[in-house]
Structures are given as structure tokens and as C-alpha cells.
Amino acid sequence: MKRLIAAGLALLVANPVWAADLRKDVSDYRAAHEAAIVGQLDELVRLKSVAADPQGLTATGAYLESQLKARGFETASWSVGGSAPIVYGLLKTPGATRTAIFYAHYDGQPVTRAGWSSDPFVPVMRDGLAGKDLDWKAERPPFNPEWRLFGRAAADDKSAIVAFLTAFDALKAANRKPSVNIKVVWEGEEEASSAHLETILKSHAAELQSDVWLIGDGPVHQSRAPTIYFGARGSMGLDATIYGPLRALHDGHYGNWVPNPAAMAAELITQMRDGEGRITIPNYADDVRPQSAAEQAAIARLPPVEDGLKKEFGIARTEGGEGLTASTMRPAINIRGIRSGQVGLEANNAIPVDAVLSMDFRLVPGQTTRRVQEKVEAFLKAKGWTVVTTTPDAAMRLANPRIIKLAWSGGYPALRSDMTSPAAKGVIAAAQSGAGGPIAILPMMGGSVPINLFDELFHVPIIGLPIGNHDNNQHAANENMRLRNLWDGINLYAAMMAQLDW
Template identity: 50%
Template sequence: MLTVEGGSPIVVGDLVTPGAKRTIAFYAHYDGQPVDPAKWKSDPWKPVMRDGEGNDVDWKTAKTIDPEWRLYARAAGDDKAPIIGMLAALDALKANGIKPSVNLRFVFEGEEEAGSPHLAQYLENYPKILRPDAWVLCDGPVHQSRQMELFFGARGTIDLELTVYGPVKGLHDGHYGNWVSNPIVRLTHLLDSMRDVNGRILIEGFYDDVKTTSEAEDAALAKIPNVEADLRREFQIGATEGNGQSLNKRLLLPALNVRGIEAGHVGEKASNTIQPEARASIDFRLVPNETPDSVKPLVERHLEAQGYRVVHETPDAPTRMKHPKIVRRGLSARAHFA
């Protein structure tokens, strides 16, 4: 058990092969995404097996297991399933009397979904343990074709939280609409300035460090099974972003995803109010040569170029009075595996 102050522990287990000169480490994480039980069909803390149509299945009494059945529970797929897969593989090796030719090391992190804030410190504090000859990252989906897949990298992630401010208190739009600025409208325009409808990031300089693919890479991409028509039917979407570029090609580019917007209410809870603030949560996917440190100033300059005063705390009264457009910016980098 590896520990650092303030961080969740990293669990490490070794299977040593006498005489082996190399150590291969297998990575997974035991933490999961935040969960809102109200948005789940069943209790997220109680695993439920379902078929491809979403119907519950009594798998314990089933004579055969359909490979398209799925286990639904909090973090069941990301990333507890690979951990179970590793344990099953170890059982299979033992049952068949097979000894690995290398030392095996299993490293399970507990903060991946929070951005791995202590991972760098772990790597620095435990170099002998966390510097094996090679890493195998077991944190990804089965390919949609159901064929075995080996991937050589994943896009890194940097999170961005934006808060655009309006009046210090909610105001009736019948009295002040068209005179007091609406932070929800401003936020939507700000987001629109950062990304177009085809997924291209509009922040100046964002693609400067992006490498073009080589002929060998393009040839490898062309050999990946084409599952896009099936995916469109499954997702029930009439079109995709990217002006016809393939999914695999698009995955090699940076991306900006708007994860959520929060402001006011809709439906029965809606009110005729100019809200005090509007918030958006964004994640950027980064590719090789892009780093959190290279992206942060680009985002900051873009916000300023849209006329915003960028702050990092809730603005006080003098700041509100001095600057007509204010946005609070929060950036945090996740583990960067690009």
C-alpha cells in the first residue's frame, strides 16, 4: 500500500518470477465517477445484469451467458471490470500451471476520476515501484466490433469550470429584461465562441502543437473495423460531427466537451427571473505535444479577448461595478496520458 499525505492510497501487488529481468505493470483505478442515484434505473450500489435491450437478467440461474449482457453498477465498467479481469487471468494461469516469463505488477490508483492530483507525487516518491519496464493501462472500453484491441495512448484531459455573472440577486425580467444583462445568454455566446457545431475548437492557437498523422498511422486507422453505421443506429443520431471524418480520425484530435450547464430552472420550476449567474463545466481532450500548461494560457487569453475580466474567486462589489463582463475560471489537469 503506497501513501502520500492527502491522497488516496495506491494498491500494489507483485507476482515475482524467479530469474525474470523485466517487470510489466498493469494499471487500473478503483475509484469511480460521482453518482446521482435519482438518475439511475436501479440502485447504483447494487449490481444488476441487463441484456442488450435493457431488460434485467437473472444471470445466476442462466444456462449460458450472452456476451452482450452488461452489469450495471457504479463504476462497474470504469474501472472495476478490468481489475476483476486481471484476477481471473491470474486464476487461469495458476489453474493451468503457467508461470509468467516476466514479473507482474498490479497498480490500482484511487484518484483517477478526480484528475489524479497526487499521481505525480507518487511517481516521485516511489520511483523503484512505479517505474517498471513497461505499463499496460487497463482503462478503456471493448472495441465496438468486439475484436481484441491494443491501444498505444489515450487523450489527456483538462477540466474547465466557468461562471458568468449577472446581477447580484435574481431580478424580475418584466421589470429589468433587456436592460440588465442575462448571464445565461452571455454564457451560451461565450461557449459558442470556443467551439463550433462540428467540434472544431475556436480558441486561437489550440491546434498549433497538434501533429498530423503519418502514412503508417493512416494505414493502421484504415484497417480498424468500420462500425460507424451500427453506432449511429444504436445512438439514434442522424449525423455526426467532423464533416464526414471517421470516428478514429476524430479521436486523434483535441476536443472540447460541454459536460453541463447550470442556471435557473425549466419546466414547472421555471420563473421569470434574470439569474445572478450561469455555470458551465467543460473538459478538453488533449493530444501529444499538448499539455495543461500549454493550454491554460490559450484559454485565459480567449476569455479576455471576448471582453471578460477573468477572476478566480467570487467577485466583490467593486469588481462587479468596474467590469461589465466577469467570468470566474477554474482549471484542473487530470492525468495526462496522451
């Protein structure tokens, strides 16, 4: 398989000299405009595009539409029922036979101010992840590429948008014509479950014809190499409540006799997954689509990152015996939280009234949310649980020895696009050319992006172009974008606009 892909690349990177020239042009442009590029990211982060601020979302959408318009794009702003607008853009390239859609989302995760070292919407530059504040506007470029700009959505995904705009400007400045027709879909509700995305995409199916979707979301590989991915795991949330006695009971007088819901929750966890993260629900993996030889080969080629990550995370062992990416190719049940009774100074000697267990199911191709739910619930019933969806009353509790209340949430399936399609080979070739060095090619991200929707609606290859550093704290406090990753992203996007072809 290695030879096959290598042969494909030799074929596709038709003109390495031209590619090197392009890289140089783009890099030179970036070097000459570092302050302006960071300035645009800073400006974009200040626009509060979070679900809690509908006006901020609207303003951000308007800003982005104006940015496309200024660059000669035909634009539109799509919204239904007051949703945050999807910013659409189209730039036809005379003579181009292929059309690529560049997707990103401009909304950020909700913000909890606690935990942030600075205002999430007033970007601060620091000289590292735990670095000191810098007045970057007073500094003279070239900036140290290890600097990071901190702010909500700085990485996820506003940097992808800035990289796109800058790459476009760099090509124009170098008088380089795109190789494809360019379409843009910038969404404003991704962090709020993309509630209106499907409706809007369906009603604009005609405008959204393309040959490939390029997804500007997600982190790059932990090796920090420029990365493309061919899929992402699906995701479902599950909160489960397990019931103990109607009121907290003195565990001296009643412990060993009244069932302890925390112990029941512990038993349930160990019945669902073993200490190595392997799911032990019978037949759970029946639906899983096997990995292809190309996918396995791609994983084997990834630069090793495991030792570095163990150090970064302070862990001495890992679950399972495989590397990181091989591990995340499997379905997973992640315990994201458990709450029962009290601990520490608040602990009292009582049997808790319940235990709440929050789980995150990661799906792989072949699994559907419906089948996962069915299998989990069948397993629970086989283990003697009475599965309910509303809080049981006293009579029900008295009649059923093990009651579990389930609340499923936010489900969508996984996607792995074919890594060997002509479009896939074209994207790989362009990415390698744009990087001018090794890139990381992931068959599937461990994390989830609902790109299955694009696949279901449009049946074209869906390929990820992430640019954020893996340690960008997306979805957490102190989200940040490392400048080196932004610079790499500009080159990656420029290559996709100017070199993509098949």
C-alpha cells in the first residue's frame, strides 16, 4: 500500500519546482504580513460568536460575509427561524473542472469565565502554553512561532478562517490562479449541535454541489505535523441515574443491607468496559466496519507521539497495548463523570440516594446511534436492570430491584471517507506539496465532527484540514492558537486552493 500511495503522489505532484515556488510565495507573503494576520485573528476573537450571544453570532457572520465579498466572492447569508447565519461564498475559477467546499465554523464553545487566565474575548499573546503575557503589537515581526494567541474560538475554528483568507490573499498577491472552483460554508451553530445545518444545506443543495468538502475543524496530529484526516468518530452522550434508598440512610445501621447506588454504578462500569478500555458488552462490535489495508498502513506510518504525550499528560501507562491512533480507531465508552453522595469534608456516613454516571460513547463506521442504544439497553436488561426514562416513583422502586434512568443526547454516527479515491489522492498530494515535508494522514480522528451529515447529503469525499495545535484547549478554558500552526495552516490552505486537482 505504501508503494501505491507513493506512486500516486509521484504522479500527482507533477511539478515540484512549481510547488516549492508556491510555498515560498505564500511563506513570504505571510512573513510580510504577520502583524496583520494576527490582527485579523485578534479582531475575529473579539466578536463574541457564542450561542449565548445571538447578536455576536450575527455580527460575526456579517463580518465574514464582507470579507468574502471584498475578495470577489459571490456571497449569501442563510438562516432559518432566527438561526445564526451560514455564510456562503462562491468564487468560480475559469477552466477549473473541480469544486472544493471549504467548511469551518465561526462559533465558539460556551465560556465559563472561571479557569481562564484572561478575558476569553480579549485575546492575549503568550510565549507558550503556560507562558507570560506579551504585547505583541509592540513587537516587531517575525514573531516567535511558539507564541500563542489565547481567546475563545481562536483555534476552534477562527484560525481556519483566517488561514483561508490569508492563503487567498497570498495567492492573489503572487498572481496565482486557483486550481478549483472555491465554495465556502462557514457555520455559526456547530458548538450548539448544528441544529439548523441540515435544513439549510438541504434547501441549498443546488448551490452546494461540489467534488469534495474540506473541513477546517479539529486539531492537528500531536507530532505537530500538518495533518489531514479522512473521518471522525461519531458521538453519543448518556447520563444514567441509578437509584438507592428514597432518603440517605446511615451506612452504619443500614450498610451491607440497603443497596449502595455508588457500588452499583461501579459494577455497571466494569461490566461495560474493562480496565484497558475494551467494551465488554456482548456483540457490541458486530456492526463495526473493519479497517482497510490503506487505513492500517496510514496509521502505521504516523510519527510516534506516545512517549511525548505520556510525559505531557503525566501518565505512566495507557489503556490497551496499542498506539494512540490505533486505540481511537475502536469504539469507546468514556466515563466523563460520576457523582454519588459526598466526598472529603462533606462526606457523611450515609448510603447515597443515587449515583449519576455520565458517559460519552464514541462510534466508529458501521455503528449507528440507534443500534448502539439498542445494544446498551439490551445489555442492561440482560443484567437485570429496569430501564426507564423518567424518575421512578416509590411504587416502581419497590417493585424493581435495579432501576436505571437513561438520558441519551447528541448522537451522530462516524465517518471514514475512502483514502484511496481520486479526490483523496489529490488532497493528500496537495497537502504534502503545501507542507514541503512530512504530513500526518489520519484515517479518522478520535474526536467527533458531525461530517457524516455532509456525506449523507452530498455523497462526495469529506476530508479534514485541521490547523489548530493539539494542545489548544479547545472546549476548555484558555483556548489558544500557536502561531506556527497558523502559519502551517496558511500554506495548507493555499495548496488546496492552487494545487488541488485530480
